[in-house]
Amino acid sequence: MRLDVSAGLQNMLEEVGSNASEGEIELVSKHHNKGKLPPGPSPLPIVGNILQIDVPFSNYSLMNFTEKYGPVFTVYLGMKPTLVLHGYEALKEALIGQGDKFSGKMQSPLLSKESQGLGTPCDPSFLLACVPCNVISAVIFQHWFDYNDETFIGFMKNFQRIIEILTSPWIQLCSAYPVFYCLPGSHNEYFKILTEIKVFILKEIKRLQKSLNLSNPQDFIDYFLIKIEKEKHNKKLEYSMDNMIATTSDLFHAETETTSSTMKYGLFLLLKHPEVTAKIQEEIARVIGSHRSPGMQDKSHMPYTDAVWHEIQRYIDLIPIPWPRKTTQDVQFRGYHIPKGTSIMTCLMSVLNDNKEFPHPEKFDPSHFLGERGNFKKSDYFMAFSAGKRTCIREGLARMEMFLILTNILQHFTLKPLVNPEDIDTTPVQTGLLSLPPSYELCFIPR
Known part of the structure; x- marks a missing residue:
């Protein structure tokens, strides 16, 4: 049904239009002519074409x-102004023929006002990588980088x-046949x-060398320099400069990718x-509440959260x-008889x-790590970080990070998927080396 406006009100609006100031008319005129938009019904000042369109908007109008x-x-x-595309040919030409140019998402003014821009859909990949990278930076350099720092x-x-x-x-082919490294390629x-x-x-090492106190080391680099x-x-x-650089690079590399990928996959599973x-x-809510930040002292009192993280790592089988x-x-x-130097692959x-x-x-299923009374249950089969002397040296740090990141996120935000949970496919993207989650977006809704 057309918007029910009394004749008197409609006449008043038309009168407003006829008596509108030059500035108001100019504003509509500028919008209408800007960018050479296609023609359409002439709009009234302020209300535009609202009076000429059925409410709710329908294809028939x-x-x-x-x-x-x-x-x-x-x-x-x-x-x-709103551009209307009607019919298969117009939609195909715009949405498929020039899809990248027609892919922006409009935000409802009401939703924008309510959320102040929060909860907007985003891909969490980069942010989740920045957090562990900055943590390892604090351990190695005693320095946190601003997330907007171009160098970082x-x-x-x-x-x-x-x-x-x-x-x-x-690269996997080159690893099997090193002779290929002589050829052009991504290596x-x-x-x-x-x-x-x-x-x-x-550059960071040289910065720390200037302030090095041999009797009071502050970070990993200080200890290495002293050694x-x-x-x-x-x-x-x-212990050499080259060895320190290589070790530092390895720590950054392992910490950033494995922790962020696990976190990204974990949030995906929670969606x-x-x-x-x-x-x-x-x-x-029961253990921490909302008035303080989570700490590692809380972990022993949160068996379900602990079980979830173990199950996430077991299920995703990252490496x-x-x-x-x-x-x-x-x-x-x-x-x-296995000769010395034999390559060993552990599945x-x-x-x-x-x-x-x-x-x-x-x-x-988090119950894989829960006892009958809801207590956390350890398993010798949990080898997400490998086992033995070659187990991942950052296992302890990674576990702390993942617990604190998860609890902080869920303490302050509700995770909202862009599709129905039952339609989410958690099948990993197999790369041969890693099992990564597919690309996705979600909304962080403030609680």
Whole structure:
């Protein structure tokens, strides 16, 4: 039904239009002519074409305009022009033929006012990478970077590009046949990025050298510099500037990618399972409340949250087959003689998906790590960080980070998917090296 406006009110609006100031008329005129928009029904000042369109807006009311103006025309909803595309050909040409130019998303003024721009859909990848990167930066450099720092952003992008290169089929082929490194390929870009990272790290090291106090080391670099000084007369020098740069780069690389990818996949699983999210938030409210930040002292009192994080790491199987090890000497193993230097590939996925330990391992189920009374249950099969002497050195730090990041997010925000949870497909994107979550967006709604 057309908007019910009394004749008197409509006459008044038309009178307003006829008596509108030159500024108001000029404003509508500017909108109408700006960018050579397609023609359409003439708008009234302030209200535009609202009086000529059925409310709620329907295809039938717009069809009336196509008879006069064709399949592409302009209407004014208030003082803002809106381009109308009507019919298959117009939509195909715009949305498919020039889809990248027609892909922006309008935000409701009401929603914008209510949320102040928060909760807007976003891809969490970069932010989740910045957090662990800054944590390891504090440990190594005793320095936090502003997330808008151009140098820091470039540093982060370099690490993200390294992952893309290392997980590519070409690099995996080169690893199997090193002779291919002589050919052109993405490995050359990899070496270039490593040089840029080295320059960044060396700059930070030189900054710290100026303030180094041998009797009061403050961070990883300080301790390493002191060790270099003590070992400088050692002919079998293991502590050197090159070694420090390489070690620092490795720490940044491992910390940034594995923690951020686990976090990103974890949030994705929580979007799929809102009932799990709700239980975590109940535990947060009961143990922590809303008036203080979570701390590691809370972890032992939050068995469900702990179980969820273990299940996330088990389920996603981030590194199904870690980088190969090798035997350090000849070894007898299960009746076989394994020569020194033999490459060893460990299939962690076979342990994390063992159905004797984890019933229905193909399902995401936090009860895999919960006892009958709801207490946290450890499992020797949990080898997300590998096992033995080559276990990940950052396991302790990573566990702390993931617990604190998750609880802080869910304490302050509700996670909102852009689709129905049942339509979310959590199948990983297999790269050969990593099992990564598909790209997605979500809304962080303030609680």
